[in-house]
Amino acid sequence: MFGVKRTVGANDDCVAFLQWALPRLALNWPGFRRVRRQVCRRLKRRMQSLGISDFAAYRAHVREHPEEWAVIDSFCRITISRFLRDKGIFAALGASVLPALARRASAEGRGVAAWSAGCASGEKAYSLKIVWEQCVAPSMPTVAFSVLGTDVDKAVLDRARRGCYAAATLRELPGEWVAQSFDIEDDHYCVKNALREGVSFVRQDVRIDLPPGPFDLILCRNLAFTYFAVAQQVRTVCHLATRLRNGGVLVIGAHERLPVGATNFRPLLQCPYILVWHGAEQI
Numbered sequence: 001m002f003g004v005k006r007t008v009g010a011n012d013d014c015v016a017f018l019q020w021a022l023p024r025l026a027l028n029w030p031g032f033r034r035v036r037r038q039v040c041r042r043l044k045r046r047m048q049s050l051g052i053s054d055f056a057a058y059r060a061h062v063r064e065h066p067e068e069w070a071v072i073d074s075f076c077r078i079t080i081s082r083f084l085r086d087k088g089i090f091a092a093l094g095a096s097v098l099p100a101l102a103r104r105a106s107a108e109g110r111g112v113a114a115w116s117a118g119c120a121s122g123e124k125a126y127s128l129k130i131v132w133e134q135c136v137a138p139s140m141p142t143v144a145f146s147v148l149g150t151d152v153d154k155a156v157l158d159r160a161r162r163g164c165y166a167a168a169t170l171r172e173l174p175g176e177w178v179a180q181s182f183d184i185e186d187d188h189y190c191v192k193n194a195l196r197e198g199v200s201f202v203r204q205d206v207r208i209d210l211p212p213g214p215f216d217l218i219l220c221r222n223l224a225f226t227y228f229a230v231a232q233q234v235r236t237v238c239h240l241a242t243r244l245r246n247g248g249v250l251v252i253g254a255h256e257r258l259p260v261g262a263t264n265f266r267p268l269l270q271c272p273y274i275l276v277w278h279g280a281e282q283i
């Protein structure tokens with residue numbers, strides 16, 4: 001029983017530390033509630049490596065060593081993902097959004113470009129490519145489709161470039177899509193070479209750097225509008241808008257909403273998480 005009390009106390013101390021630290025990193029404590037244990041484990045390992053026994057002492061260490069803020073920021077990167085996470089979103093993209101973008105691009109004599117911001121290990125970017133190949137390419141084979149995945153974490157980008165995944169991450173994919181999209185290698189499912197064409201990955205922090213664009217579709221799911229502080233969310237959505245074509249589409253997480261300060265977006269297909277940018281032309 002004494003051990004349980006100590007564990008609970010340590011967790012309470014970690015929560016108090018996060019509530020103090022996250023706003024200083026322009027991060028949003030409510031977004032971290034469900035993943036706090038993952039972040040706390042990382043912090044405790046860091047404290048152990050520094051020989052620091054409790055969070056009060058670690059707080060003092062951070063004050064004395066401001067370079068530690070970058071370390072804490074790195075511990076707050078949540079990389080949980082899987083293919084077709086929130087299947088309804090990807091069903092809508094495949095049935096309506098991507099075909100409409102393809103028709104417009106074809107009329108303009110160009111391809112369709114998508115950006116997965118905060119792509120983690122690549123599941124989001126490859127999900128887009130799979131949906132395109134299954135739902136759009138058969139009827140519009142001459143329209144090229146490219147996906148750029150960006151993330152601040154080098155380790156997850158390395159996994160994205162390898163493109164090999166455990167079976168559990170594919171559980172939302174139809175069986176025939178799995179067979180057509182992956183090769184089995186050493187108990188892992190590896191993205192087929194043909195599917196990798198047009199998919200690339202770059203290390204960037206969406207709070208600081210943006211790819212040049214323009215993009216027809218931006219996927220920014222379970223990142224900015226969950227984990228960033230409200231002011232940073234407003235800055236981020238404004239920056240994302242600068243990379244969208246007129247009438248381009250922003251896709252956010254199923255449990256996310258744009259901040260109140262965000263303007264010029266409206267729900268598409270009556271979905272609050274699929275939003276069209278108000279430009280000169282709408283899809």
